Amino acid sequence: MPSKQKGSPDKPRSAGPKIPKGWPQGLLYLHAPVYSKKLAVEAHNAVLLASSDAPDAGQRSSACRPHTNVKITKIISPSHPADGQHGLFASQPLAPDTLILPYLGYVHDKNDTNPASDYDLSLDRDYGIGVDASEMGNEARFINDYRGVSGAPNADFREIYVDSDNGRVEKRMGVFVLSAGKSGKRAKGIAKGEEILVSYGKGFWTEREKKQD
Ligand SMILES: C[S@@+](CC[C@H](N)C(=O)[O-])C[C@H]1O[C@@H](n2cnc3c(N)ncnc32)[C@H](O)[C@@H]1O
Numbered sequence: 001m002p003s004k005q006k007g008s009p010d011k012p013r014s015a016g017p018k019i020p021k022g023w024p025q026g027l028l029y030l031h032a033p034v035y036s037k038k039l040a041v042e043a044h045n046a047v048l049l050a051s052s053d054a055p056d057a058g059q060r061s062s063a064c065r066p067h068t069n070v071k072i073t074k075i076i077s078p079s080h081p082a083d084g085q086h087g088l089f090a091s092q093p094l095a096p097d098t099l100i101l102p103y104l105g106y107v108h109d110k111n112d113t114n115p116a117s118d119y120d121l122s123l124d125r126d127y128g129i130g131v132d133a134s135e136m137g138n139e140a141r142f143i144n145d146y147r148g149v150s151g152a153p154n155a156d157f158r159e160i161y162v163d164s165d166n167g168r169v170e171k172r173m174g175v176f177v178l179s180a181g182k183s184g185k186r187a188k189g190i191a192k193g194e195e196i197l198v199s200y201g202k203g204f205w206t207e208r209e210k211k212q213d
Contacts, residue, residue: 029137035107036108036112081147085144096177103173105133106134143155153198154178155176155196
C-alpha cells in the first residue's frame with residue numbers, strides 16, 4: 001500500500017478540500033481513484049482507456065461530488081450485525097437505476113494486494129484489478145451487506161466510465177439503486193433514511209470464514 005500522507009492528527013485527511021461529516025480520522029478521503037504504481041501496463045490500460053476505446057459519452061458518468069445524497073452513520077442497534085460500526089444511509093429519496101456514488105479507493109492488481117482488507121471491490125476480473133478502500137476512499141466504503149439487515153439488497157455495483165483530467169476515460173465501479181424489477185416491486189427505489197445495502201456475494205463471507213478458522 002502507498003505510504004501515508006502527513007497531516008494533523010486531529011483532522012480527517014483528504015486529497016481535496018471537502019470531507020463528508022462522519023469521515024474517520026486517519027483515513028484519506030478521495031475525490032478520484034489512486035492508482036498503484038505497481039499496476040501492470042495491461043491492467044493500467046484496462047482501467048484507464050483512450051477516449052476512442054471507451055463507451056459512448058452517453059453511457060459515461062460525470063465525476064459527482066460531494067455526495068449530499070448519502071450520509072455516513074454510526075449504527076447503534078444490537079439487532080444489526082454491524083452494530084457499533086458505520087453504514088451508509090440515503091439522505092434523500094433515490095430512484096431506481098440512479099447512480100448513487102462511485103466506489104473510490106486504491107486501484108491495484110495482484111502485484112499489490114492487501115489480503116487482510118475487507119474493503120476490496122473487484123473492478124476487472126480479467127486483469128485481477130481491485131479497488132481497495134481500507135486506507136483511502138469515499139463514502140461508498142461504508143456500504144454494508146444486506147445479510148442479517150434486510151431481506152434483500154437495494155443497491156448494486158455497476159461499471160461506469162468517467163472522463164478524467166488527463167484526457168483518458170476511467171473505468172470505475174458505481175453504486176446504483178436497484179432497478180424497479182419486472183413486476184415493479186422496487187419502483188419506489190430507496191427512501192430517505194433507509195440504509196443502502198448491497199450483496200457482497202457469498203464468496204466474501206466464505207473467504208472470511210476461512211480466515212477466521
Ligand atoms: C466494506 S465494510 C462496510 C463498512 C463497515 N461497517 C465500517 O463501518 O467500516 C465491510 C465490513 O462491514 C461489516 N459488515 C458489513 N455488512 C455486514 C453484515 N451484513 N453482517 C455483518 N457484518 C457486516 C463487516 O465487518 C465487513 O467486514
